[in-house]
Amino acid sequence: MAEPEAAVRMLANFMRRPFSEEEESNGTVAEIVELCSFKSLSGLEVIKVGVRVNGFGMAMKNSLFFRKGKVGDWREHLSPMMAEKVDAVTKEKLHGTGLSYCNL
Structure with a gap:
């Protein structure tokens, strides 16, 4: 951002x-x-009306993947423990790629 x-x-x-x-x-x-x-991206028709089925057969509206588009809004939705897990997985996946991870 x-x-x-x-x-x-x-x-x-x-x-x-x-x-x-x-x-x-x-x-x-x-x-x-x-x-x-x-x-x-949030204005695309597929986001407004589209649905995807996850691996468990549950339908989810595509719009659920878009919230506010604000840096740091994740803090309103993830617990500190959840955030730590996401950080750990992200760092692991980026390791050795030359890409860096910035926790905002």
Whole structure:
């Protein structure tokens, strides 16, 4: 959230698909940031009306995956113990990838 364009560039490099000079100069990075923004994604029709079935056969509205789009809002939904578990799993999965983890 603090530097979305830098994060998009880092992700592209991680995927071994860095942006070309032309893409950098024509605004491709900013366009991707906008397309992936909370405002853009939460406004998609599939989010508003779509449903997915989880591994247990339970239907869940796609809109449940979108709350406020605010940094730190997770504190309203996760207990400290749950947050510790999420942090541990995230750090484990990112280990050795070159990506860093920032707890906001």
